[in-house]
């Protein structure tokens with residue numbers, strides 16, 4: 476990786492979170508990009524289908540952005556853990572920590588809306604100088620259905636629902652993965668708020684419909700058609716469109732380590748310059 480230096484002499488974070496994020500290629504070999512700001516994305520599919528690969532592609536882009544901060548929740552620790560040094564927060568399998576973090580994000584979101592109101596505006600823009608806070612969760616079910624008691628799980632889900640419902644215009648997009656987003660795992664009212672969906676290999680058309688939304692399998696868009704060997708392939712549904720079959724660009728551990736090391740160095744150097 477070549478390192479660009481800023482005029483102030485610190486290593487550059489050369490991307491913007493407002494740039495389209497490269498995800499991979501479609502079935503015709505054309506590049507596929509995602510506009511993340513003002514959106515939320517939910518990835519679902521069977522274990523090993525490639526959900527974490529998609530989260531990594533998005534996290535890597537955000538890590539290299541001068542105008543983005545990273546908040547990572549990873550119940551398995553190792554899927555997003557390589558980015559922990561360049562993230563503002565990294566939460567492992569601890570529901571109390573996750574709830575506390577979401578409460579703080581809710582307060583940040585409320586403050587941003589108060590600021591927007593004072594400006595007579597409805598959403599943040601690229602020129603505001605306000606950093607987009609990218610929240611990445613792998614995997615939701617651990618916090619919403621496995622750890623803690625029912626009251627804590629419900630609080631987590633309610634806080635996350637608020638963030639997904641209101642965070643977009645305040646510059647707090649959420650990208651989350653879960654193996655099967657059925658109602659017993661995450662509330663339907665939370666799932667339905669995610670505008671973007673990515674369905675990796677599913678064992679049944681019903682599960683594919685749960686990820687993408689009812690009716691898509693009947694129209695020929697079923698992630699049950701993806702073969703188990705084809706890891707990283709998914710149907711990507713963006714607002715208002717049809718699902719596109721894409722293959723996610725895969726970052727191996729060495730790629731991620733290099734990206735994360737550069738992002739960490741550049742972020743620390745930038746923060747030191749700001750403090751000086």
Ligand SMILES: Nc1ncnc2c1ncn2[C@@H]1O[C@H](COP(=O)(O)OP(=O)(O)OP(=O)(O)O)[C@@H](O)[C@H]1O
Nearest residue numbers: 521522523524525526527528654706707723724725
């Ligand atoms: N885009 C890809 N291209 C090629 N191989 C991939 C791709 N994505 C994933 N794989 C392979 O599949 C394996 C499992 O992928 P990944 O961990 O992303 O699955 P997952 O859906 O997140 O699984 P889990 O639900 O268990 O977390 C990876 O270790 C890698 O070997």
